[in-house]
Amino acid sequence: MTVPLLDLKAQHAAIKDAVLPAVMSVIERQQFIMGPEVPALEAGVARASGVRHAIGCASGTDALLLPLLALDLQPGDEVICPAFTFFATAGTVHNAGGTPVFVDIEPGTFNLAPAAVEAAITPRTRAIIVVHLFGQLAKLESILEIAGARGLPVIEDAAQAIGARRRIGGQWRTAGELGWCGTLSFFPSKNLGGWGDGGMMLTQDDALAERLRRLRLHGGTKQYHHDEVGTNSRLDTLQAAVLLAKLPFLESWSRLRREKAHWYTEHFRGHPAVTAPEEDPANEHIFHQYTIRVPKRDGLLEHLKSHGIGCAVYYPLALHLQPCFAHLGYHPGSLPETERAMAEVVSLPVYPELTEAQQEAVVETVTMFYR
Numbered sequence: 001m002t003v004p005l006l007d008l009k010a011q012h013a014a015i016k017d018a019v020l021p022a023v024m025s026v027i028e029r030q031q032f033i034m035g036p037e038v039p040a041l042e043a044g045v046a047r048a049s050g051v052r053h054a055i056g057c058a059s060g061t062d063a064l065l066l067p068l069l070a071l072d073l074q075p076g077d078e079v080i081c082p083a084f085t086f087f088a089t090a091g092t093v094h095n096a097g098g099t100p101v102f103v104d105i106e107p108g109t110f111n112l113a114p115a116a117v118e119a120a121i122t123p124r125t126r127a128i129i130v131v132h133l134f135g136q137l138a139k140l141e142s143i144l145e146i147a148g149a150r151g152l153p154v155i156e157d158a159a160q161a162i163g164a165r166r167r168i169g170g171q172w173r174t175a176g177e178l179g180w181c182g183t184l185s186f187f188p189s190k191n192l193g194g195w196g197d198g199g200m201m202l203t204q205d206d207a208l209a210e211r212l213r214r215l216r217l218h219g220g221t222k223q224y225h226h227d228e229v230g231t232n233s234r235l236d237t238l239q240a241a242v243l244l245a246k247l248p249f250l251e252s253w254s255r256l257r258r259e260k261a262h263w264y265t266e267h268f269r270g271h272p273a274v275t276a277p278e279e280d281p282a283n284e285h286i287f288h289q290y291t292i293r294v295p296k297r298d299g300l301l302e303h304l305k306s307h308g309i310g311c312a313v314y315y316p317l318a319l320h321l322q323p324c325f326a327h328l329g330y331h332p333g334s335l336p337e338t339e340r341a342m343a344e345v346v347s348l349p350v351y352p353e354l355t356e357a358q359q360e361a362v363v364e365t366v367t368m369f370y371r
């Protein structure tokens, strides 16, 4: 049996009757830039995320870049972030004129370790980016406390965690709700994916929202008048129409992802080689990825691929060791938990349409390798 890592064709087959008319309607109206689907999606995502403002933009990368630009970073200004994440988390810091300062993760959840964040703060620190990796929130309340004590803004990179929740102070809080700015990606493989690139910025801060709306439109609110230099980073109407049609399915998709993930964890219990991912008890993990740790990882990857089981390594080379950041002076050994994770992780297929027979094939094929 072959099991793809992700099966977007199966998703499309199930929902095309909802999505195709929405797309056709945009095509009939020919309003491809800032059509009514954009504010409608923004309102829907804002409601679902518990924020006052949701501002569409061209990608999850731009969703990070624009708030970083709003910080007006000066050369030498530092932004603390993890190295065990997708490149955009730190690439945008560089492109906004700052210096990424990489900190280590907690081994169980792969998320930023609050104590490491605190230890990395210097007089040049201007912000902290916390990534809610693989679909569960980091220890946000601890990081907000550390940041708040020093007046530092926190950006929540929630590209992989749309709608994920954490119990904080006795209340469920959604990814992107509590930070200065939360950022989403609608890359097609994300839990809510478009038919191309797209992103969104979330904030409770009216002044920041106004600034972000300006920055995505060449720095002006009035056409051909520019208060500052921004860029073109609008969310296409066509993408907004696709996403708006998919949004009502998101909650049930997240529930199904959780069910599939818990099934795996149940079936890997007591396994001699596999360490299942940890779900922080305060979290409602939405399993953008189901990522295990194993010995002989590269051998397992080859074995799974040769048996038709989709798998991938997120991420094989952590950001502090990337050639483009060599000038920052990190070296192997700088971030031990990050480096152990990059050598041990494998992500397995997890998506709403995955069948039990497929999951059995995945577990059986993993087990066969270690027998």
Ligand SMILES: Cc1ncc(COP(=O)(O)O)c(C=O)c1O
Binding pocket: 059, 060, 061, 062, 085, 086, 088, 089, 131, 157, 159, 160, 185, 186, 187, 197, 198, 199
């Ligand atoms: C953690 C993280 N941050 C940022 C991004 C960037 O999003 P995009 O690919 O939409 O630019 C991604 C997605 O790929 C991501 O996984």
